[in-house]
Amino acid sequence: MPDTYIQLAGWQVAAAAALIVLNAAISIALRLELERRLLIASVRAIVQLLLIGLVLGWVFELRSAPVVAGLLGVMTVIAGVAAVGRSSYRYRGDWLNSIVSVWVSSWVVTALALGALLAGERPWYEPQYAIPLLGMILGNTLTGVSLGLDRLGSELSERRDQVEALLTLGATRWEAALPAIRAAVRTGMIPLVNSMMVVGIVSLPGMMTGQLLAGVHPWEAVKYQLVILFLIAAATALGTLGVVLLSYRQLFNRRHQFLHERIHHNE
Amino acid sequence: MSADRPLLEAIDLGRQSENSHWLLRNASLRVRAAERLALMGPTGAGKTLLLRALAQLDPSDAGCVLWRGEEIAAQDIPRFRASVVYVQQRPALLPGTSRENLQAPFRLHAHAQREYDEGRVIELLARCGQPSTLLDRTTMQHSGGQSQSVALVRAVQLDPHVLLLDEPTSSLDSQATRSVEELLRDWVELEPASRAIVMVTHDARQAQRFGTTVLRLENGQLTREA
Known part of the structure; x- marks a missing residue:
């Protein structure tokens, strides 16, 4: 210290x-x-x-691998469930899709980061790195996933007639759902893009502030922050895309039918 | 193809509500080439459900639909729907102008080999009583009748084999209604060996005037009117 x-x-x-x-x-x-x-x-x-x-x-x-893995697992499941809870459009099985998307995206990105950061010199379960890294990634992925889910639900519900009009004209389920999928993935990714636009100008990010308070040289804090920012961007994109595609598979069957009655809107 | 074999056939179609109540039951129907079936029945009888089932838009709870005598495999559904086009009762237009709506089907894989023909579209719109200036207007500015005409022309221009029309003239005045009926009659007669129409209507006179056969759907059951 x-x-x-x-x-x-x-x-x-x-x-x-x-x-x-x-x-x-x-x-x-x-x-x-x-x-x-x-x-x-x-x-x-x-x-x-x-x-x-x-x-x-x-x-x-x-500093035990099973304990760290257990804690990371609990954090991930809570993030997945919380992402669904924030969406006002629900369908059966959405929480599973959310947990899977959050889990895969955040763990893949965190694993890459830990691999590069620790470079095999320290164990992956070093709590000082694994827990805060995954925590920050989860916090942001959760926002992307919940926004993506909510937008997909609202697009498909409010534009049900248009989705069906495309299907009646011979569209595949993918062609009919694509406008909603695009809107949902975009909505999930926009907050992060916006925050990257103003980072360092309007506000100093939390992790960088923490490092500065802990006495780390600003240049080192900036390097860490940049890495984290891009890790978060990758995980958010992956998580949002994942949950939107899994939801699409749940809401359109193989016979290119839109199962609109599966979507419920909670005010 | 045998002249007797129907283009489209529904066998014992059934659809249940969420609480397992039958909304449509044992509905069997044959649509032969050159036929114009008028489908009547009180509100809530299941007419729209039947058209949607024929277009394979909803999962069926019973029965099946045959296209040219064969069941339709999952991967063939888009191609089937390009041949059997359902036009919704409430015209569902995409955001943008009428022209963009009319061009939209040609961007789909199922119609990729074909091209949008504006001359044909203008002619079809005229037969629905609509001017060509409608093409440049956004669909938000349309009246009910204009939207209905654009949705109908969007389907007819694709020259499918079967048109499934859910009250296609409900927002049109009597003159435009007659004109649309004539357009549809001519459309079938142009290629009677491979075209047919199923039209839902609430108007008994229209059913008699337009239909070569009149069917009645009541309490989810289908009967042929004399």
Whole structure:
């Protein structure tokens, strides 16, 4: 750890937490009726982070391959399920498609990154690298997957007549679904492209900020951030494409029929 | 091909609702070359379901559809639908102009060997009572009748063997309706050995006027009217 790093004392964290009073004051003054939710959210944030701190402390100490793999697996499944939960268009089996897409895309990209980063000199399950890398990739892939799923569902539901019109004219299922597939994959990838456009200008990304706070030289922090950014881009693209294609297979059968009744819209 | 063998045949077709109620049951139908079948029946009788089943748009819960005497393999469905074109009751046009809609089928693999013929399209639109200026207008600006005409012309220009038409004149005035009926009659008569039409209508006079055969669908069951 570089010697410029300042350890936080408990009272300093508590002082920061007290700032939530400001939010509460705004909520009360403007009658936003957010006080209760603010309280719950604050408590949840504290409890969740303390818990993950405990778990990570334990995992970092153990340095055991099965334990690290188990934690990575749990993180992946939670990301896959959360991606589906954010979509307002659901169909049976969507969570499985989501988990598979998130799993394959994030693990393939993380494995490549760990292989290149650790170059065989350290074990892959080095928690200091494997957990934060996969965590960052999952967080972004999850957004892409959920946006892609939601857009595919809305395109196919709202343009059902057009999809069927193409089928009636002799389109294959692929030809009929292609406009919706394109829109969905595009929607899943756009937030990342947008954030890459302004990275470093409007905001400093979280990981880079963390490294700077830990006393790492800015140039090193930038190099790490660039690598992470491109890893995230690749995993998001793969995950979004994966979930959209798996959903397409579920919603169009081999007889080139659009199984529209499988899609349910939750307001 | 034997003159007796139907182009399109439905055998005991059935379709169930989600709660296993039969919406269409034991529907059998033969569509022979040169025939114009008028299909009547009260609202909710299953007429649209029957047309959709004939076009293989929905999975069937019972029975089968034969094309020229044979079952249709999964990989042949797009080619089958290029030969048996279903025109929806509510015209489903794609975003863009009428021209873009009329050109759209030729970008599909099933029609890749053919080319869009604007002269033919203008002639067909005229027979539906629509001017050629409609081609440059976006479909958002269309009236119900204009949309219906473009959707019909989009199908007819492909010269399929069978047209499955779901109330194709419901948004047209009586003059345009007669004109469309005449267009469809001429279209079949141009190649009577390989063309036929199944048309759903609520208008008994239209059914008598247009149909060579009138069928009635009630409670999911099909009967032939005298």
